[in-house]
Amino acid sequence: MMRRVAIVMLSILPLAVGVSAAQAGDAARGQQVFDTRCVFCHGEGLGHPAWQLLALKKGKDKAEIVGRSDLTPAYIKQVVRNGYIEMPPFRASEISNADLDALADYITHPGAASDAKP
Numbered sequence: 001m002m003r004r005v006a007i008v009m010l011s012i013l014p015l016a017v018g019v020s021a022a023q024a025g026d027a028a029r030g031q032q033v034f035d036t037r038c039v040f041c042h043g044e045g046l047g048h049p050a051w052q053l054l055a056l057k058k059g060k061d062k063a064e065i066v067g068r069s070d071l072t073p074a075y076i077k078q079v080v081r082n083g084y085i086e087m088p089p090f091r092a093s094e095i096s097n098a099d100l101d102a103l104a105d106y107i108t109h110p111g112a113a114s115d116a117k118p
């Protein structure tokens with residue numbers, strides 16, 4: 001597990017160094033998309049169906065998807081486009097491919113969005 005994490009970190013490091021400013025912008029956009037499309041189900045706490053269901057099925061540490069280290073951008077995009085059990089899918093007319101990239105960036109690296117705030 002640690003080795004896999006290390007390999008993933010190594011492979012994203014050159015990208016992160018080169019485009020960190022652009023990434024911060026994307027993550028801020030991703031946060032906007034999350035706040036309009038996802039938060040009413042995925043916000044933290046009771047009253048948010050996705051949070052509640054994930055807490056029940058996977059445990060409270062996995063209930064909040066933003067910042068979870070075990071979700072990859074590819075998996076998140078796949079879930080958003082195809083839906084996932086109780087979750088409805090989103091088409092490209094609802095969330096564009098660029099917004100979906102930004103959204104996946106934000107969920108996997110939420111810190112980049114707060115860095116971008118003035």
Ligand code: HEC
Pocket residue numbers: 034037038039040041042049050053054057058062065071075076079080084085086087088090095103
């Ligand atoms: C209508 C409510 C709803 C909305 C809106 C919604 N989701 Fe979900 N999502 C769910 C539910 C419920 C689950 C858990 C499904 C299950 O386990 O049955 C889920 C699961 C997921 C998972 C899988 C988590 C895992 O542990 O495998 C991801 C990733 C995810 N949602 C991302 C998103 C993103 C990104 C958005 C915004 C574009 C979004 N969801 C919008 C209800 C929603």
